[in-house]
Amino acid sequence: MRRRAPPCHRAGGRAGExxxxxxxxxxxxxxxxxxRGREDPMSQVTLDKSTDxxxxxxxxxxxxxxxxxxxxxxxxxVLAGAGLLLxxxxxxxxxxxxxxxRRTLARQLAERPLDNTxxxxxxxxxxxxxxxxxxxALTPGHRSLLPMRRPHPDVRAGLKRDAxxxxxxxxxxxxxxxxxxxxxxxxxxxxxxxxxHFRELDDVRADLxxxxxxxxxxxxxxxxxxxxxxVTRAARKG
Numbered sequence: 573m574r575r576r577a578p579p580c581h582r583a584g585g586r587a588g589e590x591x592x593x594x595x596x597x598x599x600x601x602x603x604x605x606x607x608r609g610r611e612d613p614m615s616q617v618t619l620d621k622s623t624d625x626x627x628x629x630x631x632x633x634x635x636x637x638x639x640x641x642x643x644x645x646x647x648x649x650v651l652a653g654a655g656l657l658l659x660x661x662x663x664x665x666x667x668x669x670x671x672x673x674r675r676t677l678a679r680q681l682a683e684r685p686l687d688n689t690x691x692x693x694x695x696x697x698x699x700x701x702x703x704x705x706x707x708x709a710l711t712p713g714h715r716s717l718l719p720m721r722r723p724h725p726d727v728r729a730g731l732k733r734d735a736x737x738x739x740x741x742x743x744x745x746x747x748x749x750x751x752x753x754x755x756x757x758x759x760x761x762x763x764x765x766x767x768x769h770f771r772e773l774d775d776v777r778a779d780l781x782x783x784x785x786x787x788x789x790x791x792x793x794x795x796x797x798x799x800x801x802x803v804t805r806a807a808r809k810g
């Protein structure tokens with residue numbers, strides 16, 4: 573025989589009624605049901621309606637290049653050399669003669685002194701290749717990308733140097749008296765060379781300094797480059 577559940581107790585009763593309600597279960601609001609009489613699981617979902625903007629997560633580090641081409645070349649060369657050497661060793665163990673190139677190489681290394689030109693050239697080539705591989709492994713690469721500030725911890729962004737230089741060039745051309753502008757963008761310095769055809773050079777330089785400083789800070793870069801500004805007078809024709 574099925575037992576009936578005890579009557580529920582609704583909170584918010586008068587003071588002093590708690591002792592008389594011992595053993596009763598609290599009431600729970602009925603969840604909306606779907607067409608088959610079951611509880612709708614979406615009724616238990618709580619939506620976060622906060623609209624606060626995420627805080628600034630700081631700056632982005634340098635972007636590291638995957639170096640697929642050098643890594644692929646080194647992997648192919650190591651695999652080919654190791655496979656060839658292993659085949660030759662197995663052939664020698666099977667009582668077959670070693671390859672001629674290995675016999676020649678062993679004889680040359682045994683006969684040539686260390687100060688021989690070919691030995692020194694081979695050693696220099698090996699050192700150069702090793703230094704090149706170390707440089708590829710220790711440097712981030714992607715020199716054309718300037719890291720930007722991160723508005724969110726999960727977001728990383730970068731700006732190409734050409735695009736940053738184009739922005740500075742367009743802003744500089746809006747200054748009165750500027751005829752032409754050349755911008756060279758680097759990670760630490762933005763070199764701007766402007767040519768003015770009217771107005772005083774000091775006035776043009778002051779306006780350019782203010783405009784370009786605001787433009788550099790408006791790029792949103794992690795490390796704002798230092799502005800190096802040079803303003804000259806246009807050469808007269810004739």
